[in-house]
Amino acid sequence: MTTNPSSNSRPLTAAAQELQAALDKGQRVEGRLCPRCKGSGGCVDCQGSGRAPCPQCQGQGNLGNDSRGNPRPCKVCKGRGYLECSPQCDSCLGQGVITSALQSQILAKYAPPAAHGPRKAWGAGLLISICLGVYLLQHLFPFQFAFFIAPYLAPYAPDYASWQIWRLLSAAFLHANLLHLLCNLSCLYVLGQYLEGYLGGRRFLIIFVLGAVGGNILSVFLNPHPGIGASGGIYALLSAAYFYQIRWGLGEAEMARNFWQSGLAILGLGFLLSLMGYPYLDNWAHLGGAIAGAAWVWSTKRPF
Ligand SMILES: [Zn+2]
Ligand SMILES: [Zn+2]
Ligand SMILES: [Zn+2]
Numbered sequence: 001m002t003t004n005p006s007s008n009s010r011p012l013t014a015a016a017q018e019l020q021a022a023l024d025k026g027q028r029v030e031g032r033l034c035p036r037c038k039g040s041g042g043c044v045d046c047q048g049s050g051r052a053p054c055p056q057c058q059g060q061g062n063l064g065n066d067s068r069g070n071p072r073p074c075k076v077c078k079g080r081g082y083l084e085c086s087p088q089c090d091s092c093l094g095q096g097v098i099t100s101a102l103q104s105q106i107l108a109k110y111a112p113p114a115a116h117g118p119r120k121a122w123g124a125g126l127l128i129s130i131c132l133g134v135y136l137l138q139h140l141f142p143f144q145f146a147f148f149i150a151p152y153l154a155p156y157a158p159d160y161a162s163w164q165i166w167r168l169l170s171a172a173f174l175h176a177n178l179l180h181l182l183c184n185l186s187c188l189y190v191l192g193q194y195l196e197g198y199l200g201g202r203r204f205l206i207i208f209v210l211g212a213v214g215g216n217i218l219s220v221f222l223n224p225h226p227g228i229g230a231s232g233g234i235y236a237l238l239s240a241a242y243f244y245q246i247r248w249g250l251g252e253a254e255m256a257r258n259f260w261q262s263g264l265a266i267l268g269l270g271f272l273l274s275l276m277g278y279p280y281l282d283n284w285a286h287l288g289g290a291i292a293g294a295a296w297v298w299s300t301k302r303p304f
Contacts, residue, residue: 010040016096031099034092035246041096043087052085090301091247098249106248107198110304123201124192127208128185131230134173135181150174154228168220172212174228176280184230191237191259198250200304204237207296211236214292215285227282235289236296238263243297250303263290 012020016039022029033039045052053059057074061081066072073079088094093105134153138145153170175181196204208230215232238259245256267290270283 010042012039013041013096019097031097034096034098036091037089039096041089041094046085048087050087051082102249110302121192121196123204124188128188130173168213168216171228172230187234207236207240208233210292211289215288218288219282219285222284232285232289235286236293239290239293240297243294248303
């Protein structure tokens with residue numbers, strides 16, 4: 001069966017037609033149709049006009065009226081109702097296909113020059129140090145830690161009336177035992193080596209925090225025993241690595257696919273074990289983290 005993704009929209013670019021023809025013949029080819037513009041190379045936000053309706057005010061230029069009845073101008077578009085936009089698809093730079101050759105063009109277009117060279121994985125290093133530090137405290141001063149520190153970091157407050165929002169993040173730095181800690185730290189190390197090279201430490205940390213918080217939100221509401229540990233953030237990084245490759249062609253296709261498949265396998269296995277009554281896996285935190293990472297990639301307009 002062949003599908004024609006352009007049937008309901010604009011025609012494919014020449015490169016996309018070539019790729020589609022090869023795929024139709026069943027040939028193995030490098031690259032795929034751009035998932036954002038479906039191979040047309042055109043911008044999906046402005047439909048080629050160069051002006052995209054402002055998402056904040058839905059193109060209205062204002063956000064309703066204030067209490068005195070005066071219109072409240074939209075700050076995002078400064079009251080114009082639209083944002084300046086490139087008529088080209090921002091994922092494939094107008095080519096309609098995502099290939100590894102595109103990677104250098106994406107870097108050239110979006111990344112600051114300093115981002116091109118090899119960079120130290122300071123974001124991963126920072127996260128690893130915090131996790132290690134907390135774990136050392138926990139074992140050097142078990143009594144003090146259990147009574148004076150852990151109660152303020154744990155994922156749930158003693159009663160929900162005194163809800164303390166930082167717990168959604170701080171729980172990510174607590175680990176139950178050495179195996180748990182080493183698993184998470186080695187994941188962070190590998191992801192740091194892989195992702196920070198092209199994303200930079202700042203984005204690495206943002207994605208981790210989003211995943212940790214997203215994961216803990218799901219965990220607190222859906223898991224009868226909300227878990228601890230960095231795995232929500234790690235799942236966000238795993239899924240971000242995959243979707244950066246799908247959407248922008250960034251990173252190595254093989255590696256991104258491996259991350260994705262092992263992430264899915266562990267998630268599936270985790271839910272299976274939970275069904276069998278094994279209580280210690282925080283599957284909801286993993287799922288929440290994965291969703292947060294994907295949402296980050298698909299909601300940002302530029303990779304850097
Ligand atoms: Zn595209
Ligand atoms: Zn546009
Ligand atoms: Zn607006």
